[in-house]
Amino acid sequence: MNELTAADLRVALLRLARRVRAEKADSELTDTQFSLLAALDRRGRATLKALAEFERVQPPSMTKTVAHLVDRGLVTRSRDPDDGRQAFVELTAAGHAAVDETRRRRDAWLGMRLAALDDRERAVLADATEIMRRIATE
Template sequence: MPTPALASELRVAVGRASRRIRAERGDAGLPDNQFSVLLWIEKRGPLTPGQLAELERIQPPSMTRTVNCLAEDGLVSKGAHPTDGRAVVVSLTEAGRAEIAETRRRRDTWLAAHLATLTPDERAHLAAAADILRRLADS
């Protein structure tokens, strides 16, 4: 298959697979943008809304709304910034950590169940493809 055609096929297949996996959500049923904020805080530790906006590549007012929704749901807490009295720092709560864990569990369970229907050879191909896709994503 020529490289441009392969690029198109992979883009469509990876996009559809990603959307299907993301449809598996924890009990809070968070939209992708809110779940992504939880993941950034889990990965980086407490962050300001401005830092989160930069990471998500959105405007700060949009991130403030997202953080407020997460705080209202008890998934994050807002505290005083240690050096800037005007800023707040957003941290995960135990409920936020539990939501991340449950969402990951549901996504892994869905995918594992579908992978189990494949032949061992198909699973081996996907294992090799996962490594290649990871390298592409990291480039």
């Protein structure tokens, strides 16, 4: 059996992630834009500041990303009635649909690849999934 190196695992994970990310409902959405939509889907309405912190980007970058998504009808932006300096961002029905369809496509693509594996390979991946989850949270 080959010895696993950190570099081997890193490259394989990056290639797989890149391939899965390619399965999008809207090919014009960038990975950053989709990441923001997915965060809003998971977390609900959020301020621009909170989104910038969560996505680890500068506020001006987040403002541009949100403006693009507003123009596309995927999110709405509204002022906080209690603090006019704050803006809230929220998914529209079209934004929810884009997230749902992208997730469905990604799961279908990966599911087809998993179905082509034998039982032993799927068991190895199940074990590896738990190990990667643990590594990611430590």
